[in-house]
Amino acid sequence: MRSNEKQDRNIVVEWPVLKRAFLAAVEDGTELESHQPINEKIRTWFERPTMEDSFEGGSAAQTAKHLRQGFRSEKFSHSADYAILSDKKHFTYNEEDGELDLDRVFDGQDAIFMDRELRESRPGLRIMMEFAFVHYTDATTIALYGAWCAALIKSIEATGYDLVIDLWINLGWLFKGDNGRNSNVLIRVKNENENSNFTDWSALFAPTGYRQLGFLAKCVAGEQIGEQVTHYFGHTKAEKDWDVTYDKENLLVMVNVNQRCGKGVNPIDQLNAAAVKAGIIPQAMNIV
Helix, strand or coil: CCCCCCCCEEEEEEHHHHHHHHHHHHHHCCCCCCCCCHHHHHHHHHHCCCCCECCCCECHHHHHHHHHHCCCCHHHHHHHHCCCCCCCCCCEEECCCCEECHHHHHCCCCCCEEEHHHCCCCCEEEEEEECCCCCCCCHHHHHHHHHHHHHHHHHHHHCCCEEEEEEEEEEECCECCCCCCEEEEEEEEECCCCCCCHHHHHHHHCCCHHHHHHHHHHHHHHHHHCCCECCCCCECCCCCCCEEEEECCCCEEEEECCCCCCCCCCCHHHHHHHHHHCCCCCCCCCCC
């Protein structure tokens, strides 16, 4: 029997490309050439950059600042407290000597110097963190989720893994004429063998991260493949829930969200329980 279903689309949007596109939009009014629906938002961002939008979680000027200086949150300061996946040697930190870790400096920690000599060579690990939410999801819920993801990433990095990190936008009906086809837009924030710089892409976890940078990423993906994004920016999926899985054979950690979780949701307990069950963290991470 022939299937009418088309294969999923998988489009990688490199983080530097997305970052440049947003800054060009806010600072120069540069729109996407393919008449994507984000262009209407771009005109507003350019003309009224300091206007705060409750749906988007803040202003375009705030996002631009986060892109240039990094997004700081007290919630990120707990992320170095958790050893994960293995008890093998990993980076250690002290207050006096070694390589300066700027993330720990901005987090206000005392032990800010990293000793690389204790690092044990480890295989590469890929992390896919889902990044798609229905329109009525609170920006505070997205920010809490981002803080938990940041803690997870920094904890895994502390064990010495070379990470490939994608923020994964998984939606149906994202492009015109899709007829229900599923699309995966992968914001590639770190490639293999690259130095990790969480501060550089921490803006994605700010309150404005999904509704400004995430929506722009969908349209940049459309431009890359010659397709137009629908005016509603894709359909979320009802069957999804907060979950974490670890495929040891393929060295893949996947973090899933409840795309339609709605208002007033704190996903931390559910994510912690799933991550502990999957053997990714030994104990719950206290994100406050």
